[in-house]
Every structure is written in structure tokens, then in C-alpha cells.
Amino acid sequence: GEDVEQSLFLSVREGDSSVINCTYTDSSSTYLYWYKQEPGAGLQLLTYIFSNMDMKQDQRLTVLLNKKDKHLSLRIADTQTGDSAIYFCAARALTGGGNKLTFGTGTQLKVEL
């Protein structure tokens, strides 16, 4: 089945850019998602990218997709303390049921003053 991996922690200074990376294994993945989780809460969709795109920009967020290497990244420009959270990458593959998502372990982003 699909396997999605992320690094566990990232620490940045306020105002810098954050880059969170993700790799996945199933080349049939059609959509790739980034979710944000604040402490003790559910997940909130930040952005997503379809597999025929290589970049998507939405205000401070930029998603890059390298389909050949099965690598996805989320760049947050001008990172603020309110961006401190866990960020999950998720992949939706056609195999095994087209509506299921496989989530990565999550990257804990800490923004320091």
C-alpha cells in the first residue's frame, strides 16, 4: 500500500520561510494534500495539488510537486507564530479505494521569536 513519510520536527525564526517536505510511494496518487493541526484540535485543509501540476501558490503557501521523485513540499513564506502547528501531508491513490487518504507522520513546526 501507499507509504507517506515526513520529518518529525522543524524549527524556524519568525519572518523566515518554512519548508516542510514529504515523500510518497504510490505513483498513481491523484491528489496530494496539506493539512494543519493545532493543539488538541482536528485537521484543517490548507491546500492541495493535483498530480498533473508541479506548483500551486495560495497567498503565503507554495506547494511544489516532483512527480518523478514522488516528492511534495510546502513552503510557508514570512512564517508567523500562529503557524506553529503540526502539518500533515496526505496522498490519495486510485489503488485500494479512490476516496481513502494515507497520511504522513506529521511535521511539528515551531516558530521562534
Place this chain on the structure above:
Amino acid sequence: DGGITQSPKYLFRKEGQNVTLSCEQNLNHDAMYWYRQDPGQGLRLIYYSQIVNDFQKGDIAEGYSVSREKKESFPLTVTSAQKNPTAFYLCASSRVSSGSAHNEQFFGPGTRLTVL
């Protein structure tokens, strides 16, 4: 307001007891999901349902059971057979679509279960 509700927010259970977690949605979604979240392990799928009266096991279904008698509701029972039930449980829902259509999963606020 449309959304997903989970109750209770915190739940304490003695070892050997079954407990049921509630999940309700008013988004008119056909599909509903239960995930378990443990630190450093991300979200793992327990069960999912794409239509009323039908559900499938996810990756870690052992020790859990579900029912889907109504479109709006997808309760999860954590049974005494689940060896390590202390975790954060998240419910989600979505439309059902083909692989070529974007299909966001909407999440509830979660229930933190602690076994004493």
C-alpha cells in the same frame, strides 16, 4: 452551521470496558472515516464507510467496531480487545467521487480517550 461533531471531547475508561465514541455530520456526505492519532505516528485509518449500512476495515481495525445505520452518524466502539486504546480519535467525512475529482475530508475536533 455545517460540520462534524464528536463527543465527548475527553473520555476516561477503565481497563476491560467497552466505550463508544460519537461522530455526527450534517454536511450530507456519504463517506465517513475514523482515524487514530498517536504521537509520531500520524493518522492511521481504523474503519471507513462510503454508504449507509456498509463499512470496511482500515489498517488497524482490530479491537474496534463501527455501525452506519444513518448517513449522519458513524459511532466507533473501542472494545476491551483493543490492547492499547489510549489515543486521540478523529472522525472525518467526505463526498464520494472518482479518483479524478478533488475530494476534501472534513475533520471533527477529536476525542481523547484515556484508559485508566
